[in-house]
Amino acid sequence: MWGIALLVFREVLEAALIVTVVAAATRGVARRSVFIGGGITLGVLGALLVAAFAGAITAAVSGVGQELFNAAVLFAAVLMIGWHVIWMSTHGREMARHMKELGGAVQAGSSSLAMLLAVVALAVLREGSEVVLFLTGMLAGGATGMVPGLFLGIAAGSLVGLALYFGLLRIPVRHFFTATNWMLVLLAAGLASSAARYLVQANWLPEWGGQVWDSSWLLTNGSVPGSILHILVGYDAQPSGIQLVFYGAVVVLLVLGMKLFGGQGKRAKTGTASPSPQQATAG
Amino acid sequence: MKFPLPLLLALLFPLVATAADTPTYTLELQNHRYVPNELRIPAQTRVKLQIVNKDPTPEEFESVDFPAEKIVMPNSTISVFVGPLKPGRYGFYGEFHQPTAKGTLIVE
Numbered sequence: 001m002w003g004i005a006l007l008v009f010r011e012v013l014e015a016a017l018i019v020t021v022v023a024a025a026t027r028g029v030a031r032r033s034v035f036i037g038g039g040i041t042l043g044v045l046g047a048l049l050v051a052a053f054a055g056a057i058t059a060a061v062s063g064v065g066q067e068l069f070n071a072a073v074l075f076a077a078v079l080m081i082g083w084h085v086i087w088m089s090t091h092g093r094e095m096a097r098h099m100k101e102l103g104g105a106v107q108a109g110s111s112s113l114a115m116l117l118a119v120v121a122l123a124v125l126r127e128g129s130e131v132v133l134f135l136t137g138m139l140a141g142g143a144t145g146m147v148p149g150l151f152l153g154i155a156a157g158s159l160v161g162l163a164l165y166f167g168l169l170r171i172p173v174r175h176f177f178t179a180t181n182w183m184l185v186l187l188a189a190g191l192a193s194s195a196a197r198y199l200v201q202a203n204w205l206p207e208w209g210g211q212v213w214d215s216s217w218l219l220t221n222g223s224v225p226g227s228i229l230h231i232l233v234g235y236d237a238q239p240s241g242i243q244l245v246f247y248g249a250v251v252v253l254l255v256l257g258m259k260l261f262g263g264q265g266k267r268a269k270t271g272t273a274s275p276s277p278q279q280a281t282a283g
Numbered sequence: 284m285k286f287p288l289p290l291l292l293a294l295l296f297p298l299v300a301t302a303a304d305t306p307t308y309t310l311e312l313q314n315h316r317y318v319p320n321e322l323r324i325p326a327q328t329r330v331k332l333q334i335v336n337k338d339p340t341p342e343e344f345e346s347v348d349f350p351a352e353k354i355v356m357p358n359s360t361i362s363v364f365v366g367p368l369k370p371g372r373y374g375f376y377g378e379f380h381q382p383t384a385k386g387t388l389i390v391e
Contacts, residue, residue, distance in 0.1 A: 007378065054341070055356045063362055066353055130343065133354060134379045137340030197350050203364040205306075207329075210350075212368060220345035231337065 043124020190234020
């Protein structure tokens with residue numbers, strides 16, 4: 001039971017951390033919980049489907065289907081998060097102001113809800129399919145304590161996510177979206193770095209120098225703090241050159257995007273005589 | 284945005300060209316154990332590891348010492364490209380059967 005709980009915990013933890021960050025970043029958005037719930041449901045269904053076709057996925061594209069699939073899922077999440085980060089750079093300030101003034105839910109653009117649904121679904125799908133494959137193997141092997149192990153793992157993983165969530169809520173509203181936006185940037189950069197790692201494993205990308213540094217004496221990839229940091233900021237104890245390139249490229253692109261569109265948002269605002277709350281959040 | 288594609292192709296072509304003569308090493312999974320559980324590979328060389336799962340259950344070939352993470356379905360074979368690695372000992376395991384599925388790459 002403990003072995004099952006531990007594996008499930010590790011997989012759930014990775015998904016839970018991603019869900020937590022995007023949930024925090026969409027704080028105050030109306031009907032947010034519906035989209036998070038929908039994302040989890042879609043993710044679980046997707047995980048079952050991916051597990052059912054795991055053999056076909058692995059065999060596809062002369063044996064590198066699994067790497068390409070994982071990289072595609074990761075890049076899709078990077079795109080959705082990136083879109084949201086840039087959108088928030090024009091609307092985050094208004095959202096924070098409205099939350100302070102009205103204290104209630106705000107209207108968000110469709111990008112927030114689409115991002116929420118897709119990123120939650122992709123995170124649950126990726127980690128969930130591994131859990132499903134693991135459990136089917138355990139079931140075939142006649143393991144005991146599967147159900148308590150599964151629930152213990154899910155509960156423990158979700159608890160860490162919840163703890164992070166309530167920790168993030170302590171950030172003052174004024175700085176809240178700035179902080180969550182930066183967390184999203186680092187999350188997306190880390191996911192892109194993981195995608196690069198899969199493509200190197202498939203021999204689709206050159207490594208550009210393996211082990212640019214080795215910080216495993218400090219924190220290994222396998223430890224729980226190491227894997228928490230791996231998801232949150234893309235920590236890797238022995239990154240390859242190409243991983244750093246992907247990581248850096250996402251950070252640079254998103255920061256440029258925020259500067260470019262965030263600047264436009266500011267200019268547009270000063271041009272408006274009396275911005276009404278409806279106008280400010282309609283985008 | 285005109286040069287990245289040729290650049291990418293130029294970078295990838297040598298890989299495609301050399302993939303055929305990459306040295307290949309095979310590991311088998313039997314009763315949730317790696318056979319052999321120690322594998323010697325040359326240092327500073329990119330190698331292809333083939334993992335043959337002879338068990339009726341899925342496994343995940345994984346390591347924290349070198350980049351590798353891939354599901355191996357029952358009665359099937361996968362391959363991953365590893366390295367070039369510096370000389371040393373690099374552990375790997377089967378994520379779904381960690382108590383038994385453990386092995387070491389000896390890079391020399």
